[in-house]
Amino acid sequence: MSTAQIYELPVIAQGMGTGLPSLQNTEISANVVDSIGNTPMIRLSRYLDLPNIDLIAKLEASNPGGSAKDRPARRMIEEGLKDGSINAKTTIIESSSGNMGIGLAQICRYHGLRFICVVDPNAQAQNVAIIRALGAEVRLVTEPLNGDFLAARLALVKELLDGIEDSFWPNQYSNLNNPLAHEFGTIREIDDTLGGAFDYLFVATSSTGTARGCRDYLAKRGRHTAVVAVDAAGSILFNGNAGPRKISGMGAGTLPDLARDQHFDDVVRVSDIRCVAGCRRAAAREALLVGGSGGGVLEAVRQMQSELVGKTVAVILHDSGVRYLETVFNDAWVEKELGCSAGDLHTMANSRF
Numbered sequence: 001m002s003t004a005q006i007y008e009l010p011v012i013a014q015g016m017g018t019g020l021p022s023l024q025n026t027e028i029s030a031n032v033v034d035s036i037g038n039t040p041m042i043r044l045s046r047y048l049d050l051p052n053i054d055l056i057a058k059l060e061a062s063n064p065g066g067s068a069k070d071r072p073a074r075r076m077i078e079e080g081l082k083d084g085s086i087n088a089k090t091t092i093i094e095s096s097s098g099n100m101g102i103g104l105a106q107i108c109r110y111h112g113l114r115f116i117c118v119v120d121p122n123a124q125a126q127n128v129a130i131i132r133a134l135g136a137e138v139r140l141v142t143e144p145l146n147g148d149f150l151a152a153r154l155a156l157v158k159e160l161l162d163g164i165e166d167s168f169w170p171n172q173y174s175n176l177n178n179p180l181a182h183e184f185g186t187i188r189e190i191d192d193t194l195g196g197a198f199d200y201l202f203v204a205t206s207s208t209g210t211a212r213g214c215r216d217y218l219a220k221r222g223r224h225t226a227v228v229a230v231d232a233a234g235s236i237l238f239n240g241n242a243g244p245r246k247i248s249g250m251g252a253g254t255l256p257d258l259a260r261d262q263h264f265d266d267v268v269r270v271s272d273i274r275c276v277a278g279c280r281r282a283a284a285r286e287a288l289l290v291g292g293s294g295g296g297v298l299e300a301v302r303q304m305q306s307e308l309v310g311k312t313v314a315v316i317l318h319d320s321g322v323r324y325l326e327t328v329f330n331d332a333w334v335e336k337e338l339g340c341s342a343g344d345l346h347t348m349a350n351s352r353f
């Protein structure tokens with residue numbers, strides 16, 4: 001039997017100093033919702049191949065629900081409560097098995113609202129478990145509609161909205177409170193921290209809420225920062241060609257209302273395997289676990305790095321790799337779904353661009 005070691009802590013008499021410097025940023029939020037935002041920013045000095053590029057990442061995984069989606073989820077619900085389209089008896093209905101589902105489950109639970117989340121069999125079991133743990137009801141669509149699970153999920157959302165009196169569909173793909181949450185939050189925090197002194201902002205896109213909100217704020221502030229939209233290969237956003245996509249959170253198969261007629265300074269497309277390589281590289285070089293879209297954003301920067309020497313580049317990393325342990329960080333999944341062996345992936349993640 002091994003004996004557990006006991007470490008004695010010095011007893012500090014009340015009122016006596018510890019001799020340690022006082023801690024900064026130890027404010028107590030009033031509640032979980034109030035702790036959304038003000039996420040940390042860190043410098044990534046080991047990720048790129050070329051020197052003299054100041055790469056700074058905003059870690060949205062530090063939101064209490066684990067992603068950037070906490071912000072629009074909060075704003076869509078709280079603005080609805082303010083303008084009366086949501087009241088204490090309203091049922092919130094949304095189709096999402098990812099970060100938005102989790103963000104909505106969190107904000108709805110906090111405000112005591114009933115939330116029904118519509119998912120399909122492709123939903124990651126872990127995400128559905130989190131949504132359930134936060135008290136949401138989950139409705140599973142089992143059959144695709146005309147071969148399409150998204151169409152089937154939206155059909156069930158409509159059926160539920162029609163059948164439940166006093167129900168509300170946040171619809172992140174057309175709700176302007178989605179980009180506004182980032183305009184008033186994410187990008188303001190980045191801009192304030194950097195004093196407006198950054199040349200590029202790289203943002204992953206799906207609804208385009210994050211990228212739109214950031215671009216609009218920077219334009220209103222008269223900043224000259226170039227906003228680069230990072231999209232998935234196989235996404236139809238920005239006139240892309242539809243194709244298979246395996247990384248959740250990035251890209252779109254149908255054009256969201258929010259994405260119509262939206263233009264950014266540049267669009268970079270990243271393949272699924274490049275996203276995975278980016279995640280593996282960030283873990284290996286920076287000891288940072290990022291989600292699939294974050295890996296894609298970092299690889300988009302690396303792809304453009306020869307143009308970025310001498311520049312300050314900010315990136316938004318939407319969530320953590322913890323949500324992708326069974327996919328992006330699982331060699332067997334990568335081999336099966338993306339046809340890339342562990343050896344080839346290692347080479348890709350470690351070689352120069």
Ligand SMILES: Cc1ncc(COP(=O)(O)O)c(C=O)c1O
Pocket residue numbers: 067069098099100204205206207208209210211248249250291293294318319
């Ligand atoms: C992990 C992740 N990255 C990026 C995005 C893209 O954000 P947006 O919908 O604001 O374009 C999402 C959106 O769902 C996401 O979940």
